[in-house]
Amino acid sequence: MDQPLVLNTFMLLTLATLLTPIILPLLSNNLKNTTTTITNTVKTSFLISLIPMAIHIHSGTESLISLWEWKFIMNFKIPISLKMDFYSLTFFPIALFVSWSILQFASWYMASDPYITKFFTYLLFFLIAMLILIISNNLFLLFIGWEGVGIMSFLLISWWQGRAEANTAALQAVLYNRAGDVGLILCMAWLASTMNTWEIHQIQLPNQTPTLPLLGLILAAAAKSAQFGLHPWLPAAMEGPTPVSALLHSSTMVVAGIFLLIRTHPLFNNNPTALSLCLCLGAISTLFAAMCALTQNDIKKIIAFSTSSQLGLMMVTIGLNLPQLAFLHISTHAFFKAMLFLCSGSIIHSLNGEQDIRKMGGLQKMLPTTTSCLTIGNLALMGMPFLAGFYSKDQIIESLNTSYLNTWALTLTLLATSFTAIYTLRMTLTVQTGFPRIPPLAPVNENNPAILAPITRLALGSITAGFLITSYILPTKTPPTTMPLSIKITAIVVTALGMALAMELSKMTQILIMPKQTPMSNFSSALGYFNPLIHRFSTTSLLGGGQKIASHLVDLSWYKLMGPEGLASLQLMATKAATSLHTGLIKAYLGAFALSILIMIVSTY
């Protein structure tokens, strides 16, 4: 069997299968899309994409194909090249599996929506853009996928357009992503001028890379993956429907930034400044998000902040120079985070739109499957040994503890790990246990295969994915093999400490504890006062400065006042002063002029 040929064929077949629901309705009037056709398309693509992954696991086949070349200018060609290496071959089945489950769930969740087929088509467009981003070898093609996921995120967050908060959230997402695009374009421009290529396998420097393009890449990743400073769009993006939150803002789109850093990792290898920047930025993001999640009362916002915190952890891993471990965390995180969102969607619909955890309780007896899978997801998130999250998260914490790095970053990350345990346990206990605090006539019903099948599938993935991936993949960098016992069990101890602290919160479900307002709790529930500060001050100062420079300084001052009008007023002053000094008899003046010219000519002759 010619392995590269089979690999390439099946990967291209996967992409072609995903394109059929877009192309076929254009060809004939009878071939309209329905939700089942799109779901089955994604399922077929998933099954087809398992074959290239199996070939790669079996024999380590990788391939790089170049489809068409855009001869831009004479020396600079932009080939449409696709790279099928470990990262893209493993991420395709995972992304397609998660998308298939989410689409199946969405056929129940959005069943009452009149434009459900358009919703599914938008999700399909998003998926295609994301897969283009993953498989691309050229930064230009990656940028196309990057912008594609940004646009689809905008369209999907503002799905319920009549809601003002949804429109604001969508605009926020687009603006913050735009700030990151500037960084990506900076890096592309630097690469084009220095290395004359945008191909990822060609951008390697033997000695230290200058920090400027790496800063651009870090900015792009910080915006797309909601690191601290460019993070407010991710909690606000929960305005979109739950399938959108599950697909975009937990498993696929937000990992695009981290994926970019993984792809361009050879550039980062020998620049310790950029690596330290990633480390500290990731540590601050993970702690800040975990701190904000502690006092949230909306179930979707808690899961959104936990996504943000895990993205910070992935950035920390990049800062440790361990891209493969970051990718492992991306893969395992996709499973349990998507499942958490789907469980929350099932709970929300069962309680007729209630999203506040203070008004949920005792759901374990009413929604057994959903709440069991919620518990599995939360345990995987916390890093319970031998579930999916453990294989990636524990390795990250071990590598953190055994490397030579900034102690502050280490402390923040460990603190964030314990906070993760606290807020997940708080969410689990408040939602599931104790007495029900829901209104009596809630349409609690989960007996629909459209809900149960995706959630149980993803639960199976959350349990086994970590084990399966680490069994079949060889690490590229040697993991730390021996360490003292205290360091080995740091992650478990920190998580257990967090759980012990959080058990106090379990009393909240039985006894009414009046919430106290302390400065720390206010800081946490106001999301660190970041949103009102930055969204007011920075925009007014930027727009005001822009008006001063463009309109007042250039237009009014330089072009008008110091130019023509100033000149005119100066002349007017001089004229008014001189007008009383002469008689103004023009005829006499001109006659004298002619006479004197005549005399001059005659005298020189």
Add this chain to the structure above:
Amino acid sequence: MSLMHLSFYSAFTLSSLGLAFHRTHLISALLCLEGMMLSMYVALAMWPIQTQASSFTILPILMLTFSACEASTGLSLLVASTRTHGSDHLHNFNLLQC
């Protein structure tokens, strides 16, 4: 001097005398000014052709640019005086002098 030199010397002199000895309208002065500019243009254009110095060929164009500015200034003065005095007669110009 050649016939060409005679023609633009005489054109220039006649126009300047016309500029000096008009009596009634401002616009006749402006027309004579344009005539002066025209004769200067022809002279400046013939000079680099006769001396075969191609660097100076741009000079007539430069002069034409400035003459356009000057003609527009003159016309705006004409319009301004017509608006205030009703006509462009020259004896209006020192009418309001104290």
